[in-house]
Amino acid sequence: MTEDMALRVVPRPMRKQVEEGLRNAIMNGRFAPGQHLPDRMLCELFGASRSVVREAVRLLEAEGLVTTIPNRGPFVSFLSPAEAEQVYEVRGVLEALAGEGFALRASAAERAELRRIYEALAALPPRGADQAVLLGLKRDFYEVLMRGSRNPLVGRMFETIINRNTQLRATSLSDPGRLPDTVAEIRRVVEAIEARDAAGAWEACRAHVRSAAAVALRILREREQEARAAPSAARP
Amino acid sequence: MTEDMALRVVPRPMRKQVEEGLRNAIMNGRFAPGQHLPDRMLCELFGASRSVVREAVRLLEAEGLVTTIPNRGPFVSFLSPAEAEQVYEVRGVLEALAGEGFALRASAAERAELRRIYEALAALPPRGADQAVLLGLKRDFYEVLMRGSRNPLVGRMFETIINRNTQLRATSLSDPGRLPDTVAEIRRVVEAIEARDAAGAWEACRAHVRSAAAVALRILREREQEARAAPSAARP
DNA sequence: CCCTCCCGGTTTGTCAGTCAATCTTCCGAT
DNA sequence: ATCGGAAGATTGACTGACAAACCGGGAGGG
Numbered sequence: 204m205t206e207d208m209a210l211r212v213v214p215r216p217m218r219k220q221v222e223e224g225l226r227n228a229i230m231n232g233r234f235a236p237g238q239h240l241p242d243r244m245l246c247e248l249f250g251a252s253r254s255v256v257r258e259a260v261r262l263l264e265a266e267g268l269v270t271t272i273p274n275r276g277p278f279v280s281f282l283s284p285a286e287a288e289q290v291y292e293v294r295g296v297l298e299a300l301a302g303e304g305f306a307l308r309a310s311a312a313e314r315a316e317l318r319r320i321y322e323a324l325a326a327l328p329p330r331g332a333d334q335a336v337l338l339g340l341k342r343d344f345y346e347v348l349m350r351g352s353r354n355p356l357v358g359r360m361f362e363t364i365i366n367r368n369t370q371l372r373a374t375s376l377s378d379p380g381r382l383p384d385t386v387a388e389i390r391r392v393v394e395a396i397e398a399r400d401a402a403g404a405w406e407a408c409r410a411h412v413r414s415a416a417a418v419a420l421r422i423l424r425e426r427e428q429e430a431r432a433a434p435s436a437a438r439p
Numbered sequence: 440m441t442e443d444m445a446l447r448v449v450p451r452p453m454r455k456q457v458e459e460g461l462r463n464a465i466m467n468g469r470f471a472p473g474q475h476l477p478d479r480m481l482c483e484l485f486g487a488s489r490s491v492v493r494e495a496v497r498l499l500e501a502e503g504l505v506t507t508i509p510n511r512g513p514f515v516s517f518l519s520p521a522e523a524e525q526v527y528e529v530r531g532v533l534e535a536l537a538g539e540g541f542a543l544r545a546s547a548a549e550r551a552e553l554r555r556i557y558e559a560l561a562a563l564p565p566r567g568a569d570q571a572v573l574l575g576l577k578r579d580f581y582e583v584l585m586r587g588s589r590n591p592l593v594g595r596m597f598e599t600i601i602n603r604n605t606q607l608r609a610t611s612l613s614d615p616g617r618l619p620d621t622v623a624e625i626r627r628v629v630e631a632i633e634a635r636d637a638a639g640a641w642e643a644c645r646a647h648v649r650s651a652a653a654v655a656l657r658i659l660r661e662r663e664q665e666a667r668a669a670p671s672a673a674r675p
Numbered sequence: 676c677c678c679t680c681c682c683g684g685t686t687t688g689t690c691a692g693t694c695a696a697t698c699t700t701c702c703g704a705t
Numbered sequence: 706a707t708c709g710g711a712a713g714a715t716t717g718a719c720t721g722a723c724a725a726a727c728c729g730g731g732a733g734g735g
Contacts, residue, residue: 264498290592
């Protein structure tokens with residue numbers, strides 16, 4: 204009876220695998236925005252049957268990563284600058300809500316954890332820092348922030364919303380000279396939280412997203428200009 | 440070429456019908472929280488094949504209305520008081536964001552529309568008002584608010600989040616004596632919006648949700664007490 | 676030469692049937 | 706009364722099939 208409780212092989216359902224694989228493929232750019240995703244192709248790619256593929260696509264559709272056009276099938280969602288702005292607005296209030304909740308409800312251990320991650324961020328070289336390390340630290344930061352806010356719903360919504368602009372996030376971070384600003388903004392978040400200042404944490408979080416949005420949107424609009432000058436790929 | 444643009448019969452795909460039907464069935468209580476939804480039953484109920492039903496269920500799962508337990512199938516999600524509180528927190532910031540955006544970006548016509556709906560609400564009898572009319576007016580109010588905020592993403596997220604607590608919303612509205620408070624809160628929203636006071640609209644919206652949450656959570660916790668005293672139906 | 680219409684291949688949307696794995700239930704043995 | 710196991714039901718997954726809708730290209734007309 205207790206033979207294999209611990210190492211109980213819970214084979215992740217095929218559907219989950221396809222779901223994750225497809226999500227990752229979209230987020231790291233393996234599938235470009237606007238690209239068509241015929242299910243035959245997905246079946247071969249993941250070695251799954253059509254039913255499984257279609258269920259997975261349906262889930263990503265609800266998350267907004269995929270847009271289905273009737274009788275034409277699923278496409279990788281295209282994020283216009285206007286939509287990106289909306290994403291940042293929502294992300295801002297969710298992050299602020301999490302920061303507020305963290306200041307009110309997180310444990311001392313969690314506050315310390317958050318500070319450690321901040322210290323690691325602050326210790327990065329101002330220029331030429333390893334992108335992967337930077338992204339990893341930011342991921343950890345948000346993971347702790349969401350956990351400590353004691354509001355799993357915000358965490359889930361934050362994750363799906365951030366998935367929608369992962370391509371963009373790289374751009375806002377890669378902007379040269381942005382890192383010191385980022386670190387300063389996050390310091391304000393951490394300091395407000397350590398002071399148990401809920402309103403301050405709220406404001407610091409929202410300000411951080413606002414400035415990240417400003418940078419990303421500027422870059423995005425520049426790209427848009429270039430693309431309009433030299434159109435290479437049309438949207439569906 | 441322009442023969443039937445307007446009356447173009449776009450037969451809604453079966454999947455959408457099942458999706459909507461199931462969503463409605465859950466929201467108006469035809470399926471109780473915690474209830475098991477075997478796909479055979481759903482197939483018969485909607486006259487659809489298993490693949491279609493399963494895709495629809497997958498979508499509702501992503502919306503949070505349905506929870507699937509591996510190898511046991513889909514169940515109607517149960518909303519604990521703690522989760523309800525989280526829902527209200529998120530709803531509060533989304534609504535506030537919409538109110539803020541409306542104050543900044545809505546047209547004069549939309550502002551007038553909002554006021555008309557408010558007047559209709561204020562004209563209701565303080566007691567014994569028709570529930571259906573009341574709910575309809577609130578729905579219209581939010582529809583206009585979201586449209587005028589010029590942020591479709593907020594509108595979509597608001598809708599899915601509000602779907603999760605439709606059962607509860609009836610309770611918060613049915614509380615005797617609550618209507619005058621509701622009307623007063625909404626008046627503050629409308630007044631701030633007409634003054635183009637974004638910060639005021641934000642605060643008024645958030646305050647409104649906060650007080651609705653307080654009422655609903657009180658009722659919900661009372662029920663919880665009763666249920667614990669006399670357990671009739673166990674949760675899955 | 677350009678526009679239009681039709682035609683065939685491709686993809687979607689849907690259904691029905693199959694099959695192994697797993698869960699629930701209930702029955703019988705200890 | 707408890708334990709163990711068999712029977713039935715349900716899920717998860719695959720396959721084959723087929724009508725309807727869409728796409729691209731070529732035939733035909735202006």
